[in-house]
Amino acid sequence: MNILLVDDEELELEQLEYLIHRMFPNWKFFKARDASQATQIVKQQDIFLAFLDIQLPGKSGLELATELTRSYSMDIIMVTAFQNFEYAKASIRLGVVDYITKPIIEEELATVLSRYDRMARYSEQIVNALNIIHKDYCEKLSLNYLASKIHINSAYLSRKFHEEVGMGFSEYLNEYRLKEAQKMLIDFPDLSISTISERCGFNSQHYFSQTFRKMTGQSPRDYRLKETFH
Missing domain, CATH: 3.40.50.2300 (Response regulator)
Structure with a gap:
């Protein structure tokens, strides 16, 4: 790294x-x-x-x-x-x-x-996969795309990702996108929830709001209000 x-x-x-x-x-x-x-x-x-x-x-x-x-x-x-x-x-x-x-x-x-x-204990393949996720999380990432970028079989990557990271590719990607969304909600108060949802790689604002509430216990709008006036 x-x-x-x-x-x-x-x-x-x-x-x-x-x-x-x-x-x-x-x-x-x-x-x-x-x-x-x-x-x-x-x-x-x-x-x-x-x-x-x-x-x-x-x-x-x-x-x-x-x-x-x-x-x-x-x-x-x-x-x-x-x-x-x-x-x-x-x-x-x-x-x-x-x-x-x-x-x-x-x-x-x-x-x-x-x-x-x-x-520090991750294999080079998983470090490369994580680097791509961290860089391109706003794009439409898939396990097959990730596997092709680091030149390994997608089933093998799926198993190795879960073994080393402790969660599946989709779960990790969602968590990373939500953390980036949390920062964006505070750093860019003029951006709409819909725009932030799109910029963080979510297919719809509804799904974004649903998963955001599941992770934080608050809606994106409530989170922004609370953190802005904290």
Whole structure:
């Protein structure tokens, strides 16, 4: 998996790469010193997880995170030397997966990254399948299409996907689309429910609303109202 580290201090970048590499030796690292370099990397690589320092020269890490979450599908973890509640609150509002402070303690980093333990054990075929889902979730994806893209038999992919991910392809795709819809409902308040439904790959607004309510216990409209005025 491709991991992006963004910090204006070279030593911080090297330390973070060293600590993460010890836990996940198969991950591939890309490093940037500012938002501009980070954006160039993201355009060229399928980044799965990004660590962004909040205090960057020029565009801040929070501003960069805002841009990345709107244009790309990746997990983001914010890093800062300041234990500031407002920063934490802003990070949570952006939908980042976590927030850690410097100096980075290996045990705390391990706790934050524990959610990726299972992902690190995925075979290359499943990692490739997940990357396609994360990139093209808004399209009409099917198991047969996915299998053809990674050059394996669809029945074999179906079995392997369930074994490694712990759920079927369709269930995973639906969950991923719903999570993206949750972010879109907050980030784009002017977009209609119908438009968000379509952009997240759902065939109909009715089905989207039905599955959204099943996952969250709320309608998309109620979720947006609650989160907007939270």
